[in-house]
Amino acid sequence: MKKLLHTPEGVRDIYNVECGKKQALEGRLKKTLHLYGYHDIQTPTFEYFDVFRKEIGTIPSKDLYKFFDKEGNTLALRPDITPSVARAAATLFGDETLPIRLCYTGNTFVNHSSYQGRLREVTQMGAEMIGDASVEADAEMLSMAVEAMLAVGLKEFQLNVGNLEFFESLLEDADLDEESAERVIELINNRNYYGAGEYLDSILVKRSSREAFAALGSLVGGIEVLVRAKNIAPNSKGLKAVKRLEKIYHTLRMYGVEKYITFDLSMTGVYGYYTGIIFRGYTFGTGDAVVKGGRYDRLLEKFGKSSPSIGFAIVIDELMNALVRQKIRIIYTRKNTIILYDGEKTKKAVALAKDFRSKAKNTELIKKAEDKSLEDYVEYGKEYYAGTLIYIRKSGNIRMINLITGEEKEISKEAEQPAGKMGAEI
Amino acid sequence: MRYLTFALGKGRLANQTLELFEKIGVTCEEMHDKDSRKLIFTNEELKLRFFLSKGPDVPTYVEYGAADIGVAGKDTILEEGRKVHEVLDLGFGKCRMCVCGYRQAASYLKHRELIRVATKYPHIAKDYFYNTRHQTVELIKLNGSIELAPIVGLSEVIVDIVETGSTLRENGLDVLEEVCPLSARMIVNPVSMRMESERINDLLSRLQAQL
Numbered sequence: 024m025k026k027l028l029h030t031p032e033g034v035r036d037i038y039n040v041e042c043g044k045k046q047a048l049e050g051r052l053k054k055t056l057h058l059y060g061y062h063d064i065q066t067p068t069f070e071y072f073d074v075f076r077k078e079i080g081t082i083p084s085k086d087l088y089k090f091f092d093k094e095g096n097t098l099a100l101r102p103d104i105t106p107s108v109a110r111a112a113a114t115l116f117g118d119e120t121l122p123i124r125l126c127y128t129g130n131t132f133v134n135h136s137s138y139q140g141r142l143r144e145v146t147q148m149g150a151e152m153i154g155d156a157s158v159e160a161d162a163e164m165l166s167m168a169v170e171a172m173l174a175v176g177l178k179e180f181q182l183n184v185g186n187l188e189f190f191e192s193l194l195e196d197a198d199l200d201e202e203s204a205e206r207v208i209e210l211i212n213n214r215n216y217y218g219a220g221e222y223l224d225s226i227l228v229k230r231s232s233r234e235a236f237a238a239l240g241s242l243v244g245g246i247e248v249l250v251r252a253k254n255i256a257p258n259s260k261g262l263k264a265v266k267r268l269e270k271i272y273h274t275l276r277m278y279g280v281e282k283y284i285t286f287d288l289s290m291t292g293v294y295g296y297y298t299g300i301i302f303r304g305y306t307f308g309t310g311d312a313v314v315k316g317g318r319y320d321r322l323l324e325k326f327g328k329s330s331p332s333i334g335f336a337i338v339i340d341e342l343m344n345a346l347v348r349q350k351i352r353i354i355y356t357r358k359n360t361i362i363l364y365d366g367e368k369t370k371k372a373v374a375l376a377k378d379f380r381s382k383a384k385n386t387e388l389i390k391k392a393e394d395k396s397l398e399d400y401v402e403y404g405k406e407y408y409a410g411t412l413i414y415i416r417k418s419g420n421i422r423m424i425n426l427i428t429g430e431e432k433e434i435s436k437e438a439e440q441p442a443g444k445m446g447a448e449i
Numbered sequence: 450m451r452y453l454t455f456a457l458g459k460g461r462l463a464n465q466t467l468e469l470f471e472k473i474g475v476t477c478e479e480m481h482d483k484d485s486r487k488l489i490f491t492n493e494e495l496k497l498r499f500f501l502s503k504g505p506d507v508p509t510y511v512e513y514g515a516a517d518i519g520v521a522g523k524d525t526i527l528e529e530g531r532k533v534h535e536v537l538d539l540g541f542g543k544c545r546m547c548v549c550g551y552r553q554a555a556s557y558l559k560h561r562e563l564i565r566v567a568t569k570y571p572h573i574a575k576d577y578f579y580n581t582r583h584q585t586v587e588l589i590k591l592n593g594s595i596e597l598a599p600i601v602g603l604s605e606v607i608v609d610i611v612e613t614g615s616t617l618r619e620n621g622l623d624v625l626e627e628v629c630p631l632s633a634r635m636i637v638n639p640v641s642m643r644m645e646s647e648r649i650n651d652l653l654s655r656l657q658a659q660l
Contacts, residue, residue: 181643241650
């Protein structure tokens with residue numbers, strides 16, 4: 024029988040340095056969320072299908088991994104974590120009237136079609152503010168997303184911020200039927216403003232609407248686009264949407280992160296549950312957004328508690344890709360010290376390892392095999408990014424090898440130093 | 450400045466695209482050298498890079514950001530279903546995606562019978578029959594000479610690109626239904642569209658003025 028030993032398409036093993044770096048990255052991002060006072064929450068990897076059903080507005084249900092339990096309930100692996108957190112918040116904090124700040128890390132699963140090279144399991148880290156409809160909540164989320172990006176060393180990135188209500192106001196004003204509205208949304212999603220203009224001409228939409236849609240493409244940029252957007256806004260809803268963005272901008276200036284913000288009024292939501300402000304973070308080196316977020320004021324009520332909320336998720340795997348391609352080092356300091364010893368020196372080696380570990384040094388203790396040479400172990404140490412190799416010889420002499428610089432030092436038995444001092448030298 | 454990278458589908462499409470680019474002053478001398486074996490061509494002055502690839506691969510390069518901008522037929526964009534922005538209809542390479550077959554086959558379509566459909570574009574064919582026509586069919590993927598299928602009895606109809614229709618007529622086949630109109634489109638990577646919005650929008654508006 025042919026053994027099946029590789030992972031299924033779209034999922035993978037992450038190990039060694041990559042795994043260390045991923046965790047270091049997660050640690051740094053999580054630190055930022057904690058600095059903003061967010062509390063950790065873990066929700067289950069799978070839930071009842073209903074949590075992700077069509078009306079909730081996550082991904083199309085054909086892309087969900089679905090299965091049954093013994094009672095015949097349909098279950099689904101989470102495709103994103105926001106609906107789970109919304110469900111948890113609505114049930115666990117049902118009586119809470121003050122805003123709740125929650126953050127999480129977890130793997131999400133999307134059953135993409137084959138041969139597209141997309142991962143089907145990705146790690147997302149996110150934060151949600153439940154029960155706060157204020158401008159300050161919006162600004163806090165945006166600022167936190169920017170600071171998370173800065174914390175991992177990204178320099179060239181931008182957070183695109185839009186307001187769905189602006190686009191909705193244009194659609195309402197144009198008075199399109201469902202089919203033509205869908206067509207316009209598709210064209211605008213594709214950034215095909217010329218195509219949208221032509222299409223609107225062909226269905227004889229009033230001139231002001233046509234011009235408003237055509238102008239969407241130029242409503243991307245700094246604070247100045249909001250001034251222009253106000254002139255284009257066809258009704259009070261549109262105007263209110265722009266004013267909200269203005270207020271957010273003023274709060275963001277207090278945080279000092281406004282230079283990373285690009286307003287984009289043509290943005291439409293990735294997920295159907297978004298209602299007002301939406302944002303996405305972009306950087307070089309990856310074909311997709313690394314941060315996705317927005318307001319979802321109507322999601323929690325589907326789980327029984329009406330509560331305006333906003334949140335975002337960072338796609339860790341995309342962010343890793345971007346950092347690697349931009350050659351930004353993920354600082355990762357977990358270097359092992361290897362203690363290699365000849366069979367007769369077990370006692371001494373164990374004592375030294377204990378001492379190192381008590382000083383919080385990661386120590387890998389290896390008994391030297393008769394048929395392996397010291398060079399073999401040096402190679403091994405280099406391959407797995409160890410910092411130092413200490414070889415305790417049968418004679419009692421000790422050889423210290425710095426695996427990074429290649430520097431070597433032999434300490435004879437007579438000049439033996441107390442273990443503590445050796446620790447300090449490494 | 451970063452290079453803006455263009456992926457162009459090999460063949461006529463690439464030539465027409467370059468002609469259009471020349472009209473707006475974007476040239477790439479290196480590409481005119483027919484004997485060159487280079488795979489990637491640069492315009493150092495404008496910081497542009499061009500490469501040629503198989504047409505259906507263009508959306509893939511653009512989705513992953515290996516190319517910022519691509520030019521591909523609407524047929525490949527529909528078939529590949531990649532996450533890219535389709536920003537401009539370039540207007541050339543106009544043709545139609547059609548359901549074709551012998552005239553008698555029209556009744557199978559009318560009564561939504563279970564028929565076999567041969568095509569090089571299984572996604573487009575599936576979407577059309579299932580979601581637009583609401584007809585269950587058996588799809589057969591072929592890699593070329595699709596017109597053969599109804600002639601030798603492999604399938605009742607085919608879904609294929611029709612330009613003038615002369616190949617069809619010579620073989621006694623007809624266009625039975627139109628699926629959608631096709632032409633060359635410019636596609637852009639969603640991240641590039643944001644990060645390089647100034648340069649890309651400038652290019653788009655100048656191209657638009659030429660169409």
